[in-house]
Amino acid sequence: MTGAVVTPPDVPGAHFVGNQACFYCHTNYVRSFAASAHARIHLAQLQTAAGASSERGSDFHGCESCHGPGSKHIEAGGGRGRFIVNPGRNPDACLECHVQIRAEFALPHHHPVIEGRMNCVQCHDPHGGDIMERAGGLAMARVNETCAECHREQTRPFVFEHEAMREGCTVCHNPHGSINRMMLVQSDQNLCLRCHAQTQGPGVPPGEFIIGRTPHGALMQMGTCWAAGCHSEVHGSSMHPRMLF
Numbered sequence: 001m002t003g004a005v006v007t008p009p010d011v012p013g014a015h016f017v018g019n020q021a022c023f024y025c026h027t028n029y030v031r032s033f034a035a036s037a038h039a040r041i042h043l044a045q046l047q048t049a050a051g052a053s054s055e056r057g058s059d060f061h062g063c064e065s066c067h068g069p070g071s072k073h074i075e076a077g078g079g080r081g082r083f084i085v086n087p088g089r090n091p092d093a094c095l096e097c098h099v100q101i102r103a104e105f106a107l108p109h110h111h112p113v114i115e116g117r118m119n120c121v122q123c124h125d126p127h128g129g130d131i132m133e134r135a136g137g138l139a140m141a142r143v144n145e146t147c148a149e150c151h152r153e154q155t156r157p158f159v160f161e162h163e164a165m166r167e168g169c170t171v172c173h174n175p176h177g178s179i180n181r182m183m184l185v186q187s188d189q190n191l192c193l194r195c196h197a198q199t200q201g202p203g204v205p206p207g208e209f210i211i212g213r214t215p216h217g218a219l220m221q222m223g224t225c226w227a228a229g230c231h232s233e234v235h236g237s238s239m240h241p242r243m244l245f
């Protein structure tokens with residue numbers, strides 16, 4: 001669980017009618033959506049929290065968890081801006097439930113979602129069978145594809161690739177926000193040392209340590225591993241195999 005609470009948005013005067021009521025006019029969405037986390041989990045939670053929303057109708061799982069109760073929208077014959085919430089314009093509908101995610105977007109370094117310069121659905125497909133698909137799901141390569149839509153420079157092909165990229169951008173970046181600049185998951189050399197263990201041993205003087213084949217003791221005093229003059233082209237390089245430039 002990711003700490004989501006169940007507080008669907010409201011449409012004054014409307015009540016919940018259930019997914020099947022949307023089917024006739026929005027057939028494709030209803031079909032693809034059946035397998036998604038939102039379709040499944042709200043149904044389960046309704047059963048455990050029986051009656052929680054009974055005054056607004058009993059069947060609020062699925063479509064209406066994000067779009068609000070749909071009865072007035074349907075009575076009006078549907079239409080844009082007609083008694084229905086569109087969270088594509090305002091992520092508040094998502095963040096009412098995903099309170100932890102709201103906190104991530106409030107961290108000092110974050111994607112400008114709250115500011116309205118981008119939206120959750122540029123990384124998460126709300127109607128697909130798996131809302132995590134574009135954000136990775138089972139295949140981490142997909143994360144890179146999603147990020148590549150806006151960040152070409154880091155995702156273009158390089159002569160000298162950094163193999164870390166194969167595990168996805170999120171091994172180094174938090175996609176929502178972080179206390180660290182550049183939304184890094186760690187701000188110092190530990191970001192790299194998770195995968196590039198330093199070796200000590202016979203013949204290595206105390207205080208010195210080796211990364212790869214190179215003594216790094218003195219180098220590490222100079223700043224982060226990706227500081228100017230070091231591995232500054234951390235996403236890959238077409239000039240230098242150690243990604244120095």
Ligand code: HEC
Nearest residue numbers: 019022026029030033038062063065066086087088121126
């Ligand atoms: C996880 C939240 C969520 C759920 C659940 C959800 N939607 Fe959506 N829906 C959105 C968002 C976000 C947008 C705006 C998409 C965009 O701007 O690309 C949207 C847009 C729409 C639109 C307008 C599309 C357009 O042309 O602009 C329709 C119609 C729609 N949803 C119907 C449905 C139906 C029917 C269901 C249930 C099968 C459903 N939605 C379930 C979040 C959701």
Ligand code: HEC
Nearest residue numbers: 021022025063067070074077078079080081082084085086
């Ligand atoms: C009688 C047909 C009909 C039914 C039933 C219906 N809608 Fe719609 N809905 C429409 C039409 C028409 C539009 C305008 C779409 C367009 O112009 O492409 C629309 C638009 C929307 C939008 C976009 C609103 C916006 O302001 O951008 C959402 C979201 C939506 N519907 C959700 C739902 C949900 C959820 C249900 C089920 C509870 C539902 N609709 C049931 C006909 C219907």
Ligand code: HEC
Nearest residue numbers: 001002003004006007008037041065066087093094097120
């Ligand atoms: C009515 C409450 C509610 C709303 C509104 C809502 N969600 Fe969710 N969402 C949940 C719940 C509950 C789960 C499943 C339980 C969990 O993982 O916390 C979930 C699951 C998810 C997941 C998958 C998490 C995983 O680990 O698989 C994503 C991604 C997500 N929501 C994004 C969104 C986005 C984007 C929106 C708005 C377009 C949205 N949600 C709107 C309640 C909501």
Ligand code: HEC
Nearest residue numbers: 002091094095098101111113119120123135136143170175
């Ligand atoms: C820049 C792309 C991006 C945007 C924008 C984005 N997400 Fe995500 N989100 C991701 C990625 C990537 C993951 C997977 C993280 C991982 O695997 O470490 C994720 C994971 C999640 C999860 C499940 C894991 C968790 O951290 O709880 C939820 C829920 C979620 N996002 C909700 C949202 C909501 C709500 C919004 C909008 C307010 C949003 N996201 C905007 C990329 C994004």
Ligand code: HEC
Nearest residue numbers: 111112118122143146147149150151169170173175182183
């Ligand atoms: C829809 C476009 C879009 C997508 C998709 C996207 N980003 Fe971004 N990204 C932005 C914008 C806009 C900024 C803010 C740039 C600014 O403030 O000048 C940003 C900023 C960043 C920054 C900080 C750069 C800086 O100079 O501070 C990083 C790191 C980043 N994104 C990584 C990612 C990762 C990783 C993903 C995939 C999970 C991703 N982005 C997906 C649009 C996007």
Ligand code: HEC
Nearest residue numbers: 144147148151154155164165168169171172173182226234
């Ligand atoms: C091995 C760790 C690592 C991986 C994997 C990684 N990044 Fe980065 N990224 C960094 C570091 C470190 C910085 C900070 C560079 C700096 O300070 O100049 C950075 C900076 C950025 C920036 C800011 C602009 C810049 O280049 O300085 C963007 C945008 C970005 N990364 C996007 C991505 C995307 C998109 C992916 C996945 C395709 C990705 N990163 C994968 C470590 C990583």
Ligand code: HEC
Nearest residue numbers: 163164167171191192194195212225226231234241242243
């Ligand atoms: C997810 C694991 C992972 C992370 C995190 C990671 N790397 Fe890598 N890196 C690799 C792998 C795997 C290789 C290729 C095998 C090797 O040379 O060790 C590699 C190769 C390299 C190389 C080329 C080594 C050579 O001798 O050709 C450099 C330089 C490098 N990484 C620097 C960094 C820096 C700097 C960071 C932190 C910003 C970092 N790496 C974070 C996995 C990672």
